[in-house]
Amino acid sequence: MTPARTDPWVPEPISIKRIARESADTATLVLDTSERPGGFAFKPGQFNMLYAFGIGEVPISISGDPSDTGELVHTIRVVGKVTEALTGMAPGSTLGLRGPFGTHWPLEEARGRDVLIVAGGLGLVPLRPAIYEILKNRSAYKRVNIVYGARTPQDILFSNEISEWRGRLDVSLRVTVDSAGSDWFGHVGVVTSLVKLARFDPEATVAMVCGPEIMMRFAVRELETQGIADERIYLSTERNLQCGVGLCGHCQHGNVFVCKDGPVFRYDRLAPFFSKREV
Amino acid sequence: MSDPMVALWLSETPCAVGLGEKNFEKLASCGWIEHFQPGAFLAREGQKASTFFLIHGGSVALELHDAATGTAMTETLGVGDAVGVSWLVPPHRYHVDVRALEPTDVLVFDGDRLKELMEADADFGFAITRRLLARVYSRLEELRVQRLDLYQPAEGRRP
Numbered sequence A: 001m002t003p004a005r006t007d008p009w010v011p012e013p014i015s016i017k018r019i020a021r022e023s024a025d026t027a028t029l030v031l032d033t034s035e036r037p038g039g040f041a042f043k044p045g046q047f048n049m050l051y052a053f054g055i056g057e058v059p060i061s062i063s064g065d066p067s068d069t070g071e072l073v074h075t076i077r078v079v080g081k082v083t084e085a086l087t088g089m090a091p092g093s094t095l096g097l098r099g100p101f102g103t104h105w106p107l108e109e110a111r112g113r114d115v116l117i118v119a120g121g122l123g124l125v126p127l128r129p130a131i132y133e134i135l136k137n138r139s140a141y142k143r144v145n146i147v148y149g150a151r152t153p154q155d156i157l158f159s160n161e162i163s164e165w166r167g168r169l170d171v172s173l174r175v176t177v178d179s180a181g182s183d184w185f186g187h188v189g190v191v192t193s194l195v196k197l198a199r200f201d202p203e204a205t206v207a208m209v210c211g212p213e214i215m216m217r218f219a220v221r222e223l224e225t226q227g228i229a230d231e232r233i234y235l236s237t238e239r240n241l242q243c244g245v246g247l248c249g250h251c252q253h254g255n256v257f258v259c260k261d262g263p264v265f266r267y268d269r270l271a272p273f274f275s276k277r278e279v
Numbered sequence B: 001m002s003d004p005m006v007a008l009w010l011s012e013t014p015c016a017v018g019l020g021e022k023n024f025e026k027l028a029s030c031g032w033i034e035h036f037q038p039g040a041f042l043a044r045e046g047q048k049a050s051t052f053f054l055i056h057g058g059s060v061a062l063e064l065h066d067a068a069t070g071t072a073m074t075e076t077l078g079v080g081d082a083v084g085v086s087w088l089v090p091p092h093r094y095h096v097d098v099r100a101l102e103p104t105d106v107l108v109f110d111g112d113r114l115k116e117l118m119e120a121d122a123d124f125g126f127a128i129t130r131r132l133l134a135r136v137y138s139r140l141e142e143l144r145v146q147r148l149d150l151y152q153p154a155e156g157r158r159p
């Protein structure tokens, strides 16, 4: 058995078990962690640094089920050379792994409360492990609302699971797209318009939000309008980062570092920097 | 005197909040109830716009049709939403098709009658205009975000 690495700077070789295409530019990589002692434990919201050997290393959130430690799941959208290399790899090939890094979603704090999950685009990726965890311990939470916005119906991630979750009687899940043809029977409009339709007790709700920064700013405004206090709004920000351990400064938001203080932040802590262009 | 069913449905919409009894009664007196089957059009692009709608049940899509690319759904609206401001703004023609997505119950308001009442009573006119403006403003905010195409990777986005 290969011992688990402890040096956060040294990538550990890990092999790709399978790859699934999610949409035109996004793929899910399932990595084999069954040989690692204890598998691969992580908390929902955390990320890994994935290294395509000879090309580069990028931060990628963990998108799989935290209770399945024998597999490590990452969902990656191609935007540049490293993400292209990672999603172009074949099953059986090896990549480098460092992690898990970062803070996690406040699932403990949300116990006994209503939960409102607001995801936009690829923002569903780091929220999916939290959804698995909440659904596995469903009775620990009160009302569970999930709202998800995608660009078009073809861009909806994890569509089989979304249909499954939507079929549950103990979850309210709404999906919207920015534009669609007339063969779409769902909602068209921004994700914040779905927040208005969700039923929750604003005094006892924990909101978890992830998506592009502008979408998160609008979502926060809507959550505040609905009466959710800033201390119970959590965001995951994906400011570009490099070292993963708070040294290089690439991911700085004012005096916080996304890599070591985040990526999941309580909104009141991020608010002073969040809509400033200079930080 | 307004139809009691119209008054009941109207009282359940966000539009009625804080309207006051007199103004509520005036608005209700201009309305009636209609039901639309899935696929039926509440309004067609280019048609004279003499009514507006408040959705009581169901949902509608705002659509633009292009012969080359087909029909694009730009927005869907549901319970409590107001549909249409063209009755108030020249040239008083609908700018989109409004199609029911499911069995949909709406309050329909006579825009010509409403305009007369609004012109005759500034307090009523302001109350209605303010409500429409709030709705138009929130739609404008949403559309601003929508047009940014935020879910595209940064490089593929519209400026």
Ligand SMILES: Cc1cc2nc3c(=O)[nH]c(=O)nc-3n(C[C@H](O)[C@H](O)[C@H](O)COP(=O)(O)OP(=O)(O)OC[C@H]3O[C@@H](n4cnc5c(N)ncnc54)[C@H](O)[C@@H]3O)c2cc1C
Binding pocket: A047, A056, A058, A059, A060, A061, A062, A075, A076, A077, A078, A079, A080, A081, A082, A083, A084, A122, A125, A126, A237, A238, A239, A240, A241, A258, A263, B153, B154, B155
């Ligand atoms: C904590 C964290 C978690 C992340 N999780 C995921 C994930 O689960 N799945 C996923 O696909 N991506 C995720 N990302 C984004 C991912 O790290 C970047 O897309 C990747 O680093 C791009 O590398 P590249 O070499 O392919 O592209 P590059 O050549 O580095 O960049 C290509 C283009 O994308 C832009 N870009 C790069 N990184 C980002 C970013 N973070 N935000 C906005 N624009 C960016 C660049 O400015 C450039 O325009 C995450 C980022 C962070 C910080």
